[in-house]
Amino acid sequence: MDSLDLLADLLAAARRAGADSADALMFDAASIAVGMRLGKLEKLERSESRDLGLRVFIGRRQAVVSSTDVSAAARAALVERAVAMARVAPEDPYCGIADAGEIATAFPELDIFDPTEPSSDRLIALAREAEDAARAVTGVTNSEGAEAGWSHARIALAATNGFASGYAVSSHSISAAVLAGTGTAMERDYDFATAVHGGDLAAAAMIGRNAGERAVRRLGARKMKTAQVPVVYDPRVSSGLVRHFAGAINGAAIARGTSFLKDRMGNTVFADGITIVDDPLRRRGLRSKPFDGEGIAAVRRSLIDRGRLTTWVLDLASARKLGLGTTGHAARGTSGPPSPATTNLYMAPGPQNPAALMADIRAGFYVTELIGMGVNGITGDYSRGASGFWIENGAIAFPVSELTVAGNLKDIFRNLAPADDLVFRYGVDAPTIRVDGMTVAGT
Secondary structure, eight states: OHHHHHHHHHHHHHHHOOOSSEEEEEEEEEEEEEETTEEEEEEEEEEEEEEEEEEEEEEEEEEEESSSSOOOHHHHHHHHHHHHHHSSOOOOTTOOOTTTTSOOOOOOOOOOOOOOOOOOOHHHHHHHHHHHHHHHTTTTTHHHEEEEEEEEEEEEEEEEEEEEEEEEEEEEEEEEEEEESGGOEEEEEEEEEEEESGGGGGHHHHHHHHHHHHHHHTTOOOOOOEEEEEEEHHHHHHHHHHHHHHHHHHHHHHHHEEEEEEEETTTTSTTOOOOEEEEEOOTTTOOOOOOOOOOBOOOOEEEEEEEEEEEOOOOOHHHHHTTTOOOOOOOOSSOOOOOOOOOEEEEEEOOOOOHHHHHTTEEEEEEEEEEEEEEEEHHEEEEEEEEEEEEEEEEEEEEEEEEEEEHHHHHHHHHHBBBBBBOOOOOOOOOOOOOOEEEEEEE
16 A cells, blocks of 8 residues: 555544544654674674554544554554554644645655665675774874764655645665774774765765774874863764754743743844754755645744844744744654654854864864763753863864863854854854853863
8 A cells, every 4th residue: 555545544543533633653664784894894783663653633632543554453453552542642732644735735846765775795895994094094003993873764744634645765885984093092984975866976985094093093082171262062062052942942941941042032042143044845855844744834044143143943833832832843753743843954154264273273182083072952051071172273283181161052043253264064054153251160
């Protein structure tokens, strides 16, 4: 049975069983992952799965039930359990599917599915090429391995409000991680790349070479004394600041009152000129999608416009709690209700290149790795373990480790400046970012 036909049949059965309304979601997915270590094949895995989720509503009560069995008998049992659970669930005044006038009716072509499935031999060759390139770097002494992978998924969503549509996504990836040095002086680093289409994936040899060179570059790391200096975030870690911002404007946190930005809507939060965009419609974007998990049309939005906070990130439930309309940010799996989440989130680039951004720093910290999750979402207090390189007279001078960068995200947001080197690599992206006045704690 076609996925949408199967969902329509499931919804009709739910209505017959007593549900006032319902929605249903199906994922059909497949993936291959291979791993090489020290020139030998260490992992070769393939998985295929089908997941079905049904959410039913009786009045203001809801229940969600999921299954990996989509046979007719299993679907009948799914409906029976879901309706029985909804009858005894606690009331939630904010639950419910979208009104018929809210659902998406047009679906843009985003080119987010590559129909070509690479062979296992091809993935093995990519992983081997990446690890060989990493191990060939002078100074590399051991390997944690290299991996290559592929996956695709077909998503179908239908609801009793008339919504019924689906789309397919794919992903290709490659990574490598190696060690340099010996004994207690060893250092580790990595590189990876992910793309929707295999033809857009970075060269395996380049990924491996980057991993090896980064590991060697970290050898001889020094300890530094505590100081208040400018901190420059490499693009590998600068996206973390954007993630913290996204968490602070998540509708669920705003509705609970547990965000340090809860009273800042419409106010200046970042420096003038800073723009942060969420774009679910970016062609070949890693997180692109034509509609959200509740059938609402996906829309590109500037969450920060020239420093000013313009919107929360909302699904239907969080929007109703706040007396607002959804922003089309519902994300979900088959086993639970939707929750708000961003898609292709990024900070727009600034006017200077990274060298110019650092040129006037007499002493500072260039961060390439962050450790721990020391962020208080209620107060904005920020403290994370970090390693990277020390900056002297505007240039990277030597590697450093076992440091902590600390401040408050309110101050960090107001004082940061982005460089011009934005590259879309992670789904949440930012260019090199400079933040003045942070505390770097060391010895």
